[in-house]
Amino acid sequence: MNFIYFSTLAWDEADGAHNPTQIARALAQRGHMALFVEPQPSASRDSVNLPLRVVALTELGMSPMQLRRAWYGLDSGEMNHIAENLLQLICAWDAAPPRVAIFPAPFDPFVRLIPFLRAHNFSMVYYAMDDFAAAPALGYTQFATGAEEYLVRHSDVLCAVTSHIAQSLERFGKSAHVIPNAVDLKMWDTSSSLKGTSIERGELTLGFWGTLMDSMIDADLIAYVAQARPRWMIHLLGACDPEAHRPSIAARLEKFPNIFFHGAVPHAELPRYAAAFDVAVAPFPDNAFTRGRDPLKVYEYLAAHLPVVVSYAPQLAHVPYVFIAHSPAEFLQAVERAAPTPIDHRELDAFLEQQSWDARAEALLDILPTTTRRITSNTSATLLPTFANPNVETVMRYANALESELAQVQNWARALEQQAQQRTAFSGVKRLLPTRKTHS
The missing domain is CATH 3.40.50.2000 (Glycogen Phosphorylase B;)
Known part of the structure; x- marks a missing residue:
């Protein structure tokens, strides 16, 4: 099989100890091709000698401002160029069917790609890492409630790391398998x-x-x-x-x-x-x-x-x-x-x-053949509109973050200006000092 893993965690976050990186690596170690999509480029991408590639949304054409807005629960903007660049990667990679897209979280830019992925013969797997229904109450703005509902209803396979999450997903009328986390x-x-x-x-x-x-x-x-x-x-x-x-x-x-x-x-x-x-x-x-x-x-x-x-x-x-x-x-x-x-x-x-990542990857593979939906040729490739539904608090948090970063930039600019002034003053003093004559 050929997999795309859409992760809100960077490949090297926690030195790659988290579920998305470990599952993607375990699938690749079993000979499956895996494309790991992260928000921003990670510093380290240790996928040597594996049929695995890591790419960031920003490398696919998403601007830092778009990504920031999505992370704060705002409209992530136009994404057609991102889908086109992703398709070029898939074609260049020769990722023939069966193709599977795995989503560990209902992140707006990722979920919006589902019709596009479906039109290109991908089955959908929602492998829920957390109870995202409880996330908004804790201030996690990047996970939209509407995005999770759409993801659940349009997934061919539902998984969760705990039975609590699996039971929570039943509110959408579908059952989920439980595949816990593991350890390296x-x-x-x-x-x-x-x-x-x-x-x-x-x-x-x-x-x-x-x-x-x-x-x-x-x-x-x-x-x-x-x-x-x-x-x-x-x-x-x-x-x-x-x-x-x-x-x-x-x-x-x-x-x-x-x-x-x-x-x-x-x-x-x-x-x-x-x-x-x-x-x-x-x-x-x-x-x-x-x-x-x-x-x-x-x-x-x-x-x-x-x-x-x-x-x-x-x-x-x-x-x-x-x-x-x-x-x-x-x-x-x-x-x-x-x-x-x-x-x-x-x-x-x-x-x-018994709690190995290879065992978890095997459990995931075991449930795919019998539950994968047959792809129809007339599926629309149109991207979904944003699921973002920000309230006043969300918008203010975004504005405050921008204001804080602007203040940092202004402080850096002042520091650079002071350094430049000091260098200029020092150069002026040097010009006023008498020049020493050397004797040959």
Whole structure:
């Protein structure tokens, strides 16, 4: 088969550990041709010796302004030239049928391409990574409700990473398969020779990695733990407060002397940090989005042979060595139970070996032959109009982002102007200084 994977995540985001990159790579490793479409060009595209190509929307002709507008939930504009460039890629690539387009999220520019893809013999797969019905309440403007409904109704195959998401998609009258996330075990060195990085340790040392923003972690829960157990050390790894309009995680937690921010850490360095932790934590907020997640970090924590404590995620109850809490007090108790729990490495490794990306790719391939729709020759190739339906808050957020970036540009311009003035003044002083004569 020949696949196009339309991803809202860059190929190299989290060093490529996320679902879209891993599934695309696993399909290519099985000999299937795969075209991975990302929003903007990633810095690294490690697809050597694989029938796989990575291309960005901006490389297909989408302007940065169009992409920015789409990300903020506004009209993504005219896209016919993007479709034409994509078709040229497909033809040059000799991607003969059967062709399959995979969508992990209802991103407006991608969903608008569905009639065009259908007209060129593509079947559609919606492999939902999150419960996007719950996303707008958390301020995620890039996922339009109308786009998801259209995507579900016009997909030949529906998949989801959790049963919660699969049940959510049933509101459209269609059933979905469940294919969870997985983990790449090759990067996890759990040998006794692995030395942990030098960090502040306490009676217990807790660790978290991931994006630090209010929709992803519960800052109040972390504050509760830090205050209740001042001798525990809590280490937070990841970009902090990447979206300025959201409540600041740093402002809420930086006053605690037992909480440490490490910033973004290369994925390859995570095993060294994990070796210094006693318990890995996932302090998720209590909302529907959390209950739909299948967090990659939990698989990675387990690959590091750490007990894991998560909040408000009952969907993980079947996972070994995962302790689930439904309140701050329960979270404390769960950490205290998890820390002394002996881990049977052989049992855990046997579980994790079944959670491979190759196994997930195989599960996806298994459901395609019997559910792929027959393509009709008279399907219209006209692109869909935008699904964007912005409200005042969305428009203001976009305007504020532009204003903030304009202020940055103005600051850079002033700094350059000052440097130029200083160089000019220095040159003037040099001209006034007497010239030294040299004697031969």
